[in-house]
Every structure is written in structure tokens, then in C-alpha cells.
Amino acid sequence: MTDSVYKKFVQRWEDVMELPPTSLGPLTPLYKTLTRRLKVMPFPSLVIVSLLCVIGVYMLFGSAITLLASLLQRGF
Amino acid sequence: MKIIELLVGACISFGRNIIGIVFRPYESYRRIADHGSLIELIYIGFVLAFYFGLASLVHTSQFRPFLLTKEFVLLAGGAFFTYILVVGLVWNIGVLAGGKGTLRAVLLGWGYTLIPTVFWFLVTSLLYVILPPPRTTSVAGVSFSVLFLVFSTVLFFWKVILAYLTMRFGLRLDLGRIVIVTLITVPILVFYSMLMYRWGIFRVPFL
Numbered sequence: 001m002t003d004s005v006y007k008k009f010v011q012r013w014e015d016v017m018e019l020p021p022t023s024l025g026p027l028t029p030l031y032k033t034l035t036r037r038l039k040v041m042p043f044p045s046l047v048i049v050s051l052l053c054v055i056g057v058y059m060l061f062g063s064a065i066t067l068l069a070s071l072l073q074r075g076f
Numbered sequence: 077m078k079i080i081e082l083l084v085g086a087c088i089s090f091g092r093n094i095i096g097i098v099f100r101p102y103e104s105y106r107r108i109a110d111h112g113s114l115i116e117l118i119y120i121g122f123v124l125a126f127y128f129g130l131a132s133l134v135h136t137s138q139f140r141p142f143l144l145t146k147e148f149v150l151l152a153g154g155a156f157f158t159y160i161l162v163v164g165l166v167w168n169i170g171v172l173a174g175g176k177g178t179l180r181a182v183l184l185g186w187g188y189t190l191i192p193t194v195f196w197f198l199v200t201s202l203l204y205v206i207l208p209p210p211r212t213t214s215v216a217g218v219s220f221s222v223l224f225l226v227f228s229t230v231l232f233f234w235k236v237i238l239a240y241l242t243m244r245f246g247l248r249l250d251l252g253r254i255v256i257v258t259l260i261t262v263p264i265l266v267f268y269s270m271l272m273y274r275w276g277i278f279r280v281p282f283l
Binding site for chain 1: 099100103106208210211212217220230244249
């Protein structure tokens with residue numbers, strides 16, 4: 001094994017081992033599937049989830065979401 | 077010369093990290109925690125200062141240097157104090173929860189989480205000028221409200237992801253301990269945000 005390959009191996013080993021693994025018992029595969037989408041270019045997933053949340057709020061409150069938007073627009 | 081080299085190097089890292097937190101947040105935060113320089117906070121400060129300058133103009137609505145300076149100092153001071161408070165809380169509670177990272181990583185990590193915050197505040201300030209509230213219940217009003225809420229929610233979730241990565245890489249905590257730190261920190265920040273609202277500094281907390 002060349003020096004550079006060994007150094008890359010050691011670096012990758014340290015990257016993987018330095019963090020404690022996240023374990024959620026039986027939910028761990030689901031967690032890993034969800035977070036895989038968020039590690040690289042999360043925005044498409046975030047836009048879809050946000051759209052669903054806002055549509056849900058609209059179905060609950062109807063046109064009253066304009067009050068929420070007005071409140072937030074004054075929030076800065 | 078060494079100072080200029082450090083500043084230029086930090087500027088390049090800052091630019092690279094800004095693009096990274098958009099497209100590859102996980103990898104970028106690992107790099108920020110391992111190799112980031114505190115000098116990058118200066119560039120984050122410049123971005124914030126630009127927003128505070130603009131917000132002072134919008135809040136004050138007149139070009140009076142004393143009032144503009146007062147507003148700028150209030151916003152900048154409030155944001156700085158909030159930043160120190162949040163980093164202090166996250167660091168101390170994180171260490172109590174078993175975190176083993178470095179304060180530098182937490183300072184940098186939380187600094188970069190201010191990017192979605194300042195972006196939301198900047199767009200909201202501009203929309204306040206272009207399309208001032210209140211929104212009506214017409215089709216256009218509801219459509220704009222839906223778009224604005226989607227935009228706000230996306231940035232909120234992005235902020236949550238970056239905050240999670242700050243604790244993951246800055247303190248080397250797992251999900252369970254991150255949730256514990258969050259559950260302890262959030263009520264304190266809610267109370268603090270209410271104080272900021274009462275004092276008229278930030279209506280929406282600049283976290």
C-alpha cells in the first residue's frame with residue numbers, strides 16, 4: 001500500500017470513527033434514508049416538505065394564512 | 077503580509093463554505109468544524125452589517141444619521157449578544173451532555189447558521205418595501221402568502237439542519253443528546269426572544 005493511499009485510509013477512518021453513530025433502534029434505517037436526502041442538495045426535499053406543511057396549514061385555517069404572512073412580513 | 081494571507085485565505089474559505097452549506101451542508105460542516113478559521117466570522121459579520129444597514133434605512137424611513145446609527149447599533153448589538161448567548165448555551169449544555177468538541181467549531185458552526193437567518197431577514201425587508209403588508213384574502217394575496225410561507229419554512233428547516241450539524245460536528249453529539257440540548261436551550265431562547273420583542277429590538281428573533 002503506498003503512503004498516499006494509507007494516509008487517505010487513515011483520514012477516512014478518523015472521519016468515520018470520530019463521531020458517535022446515531023442509533024434509533026428499529027427506526028435507524030428510516031433515519032438513514034431520510035438523512036441521506038438532506039446531506040447533499042437538501043433543497044428539493046425541503047421545498048416539497050414545506051409546501052405540504054403550508055398546504056396543510058391552508059386547509060386548516062383557509063384564507064387566514066394571509067394574517068400569518070402579514071405578521072411575518074412585519075417581523076424583520 | 078501574513079495578516080493579508082490569513083484574510084485572503086479566510087475569504088476564500090468563507091466563499092467556499094457559503095456555497096457548501098447550500099449544496100453539501102454535511103460535508104461543509106465537517107470541513108468547517110475540522111479546518112475552519114475564526115477569521116471567517118469577520119466575513120459573516122460583514123454580511124450581517126450590510127443587512128443591518130439596509131434594515132436601519134427601512135425601519136427609520138428617513139436619512140437622518142443619528143437615527144440610522146442608533147438603529148444600526150441596536151440591531152447589531154442585539155444580534156451580537158444573541159449570538160454569544162446561543163453559542164454559550166449550546167457549548168455549556170452540550171459539554172454537560174457529554175460533548176467533546178471545540179468552542180471554535182461551535183462558534184464557526186453557529187456563525188454559518190446565521191446565513192439563512194440573514195437571508196430571510198434581507199428578503200423580508202425588501203418585500204416590506206416592494207409589497208408592504210397587510211396581505212388581502214384575494215387570490216393574489218393568498219398565493220403570495222403561500223409562497224412567502226413556503227420560502228420561510230424552507231429557510232427554517234435549512235437553519236434547523238445547520239444547527240443540528242453544528243452540534244453534530246462541533247460537539248460530536250449523537251441525535252439523542254442533540255435533542256436533549258435542544259429541549260433545554262429552546263425554552264431559554266423563547267423567553268429571551270420575548271424580551272427582545274418587548275424591548276422592540278427584534279420582532280422575529282435573530283437567532
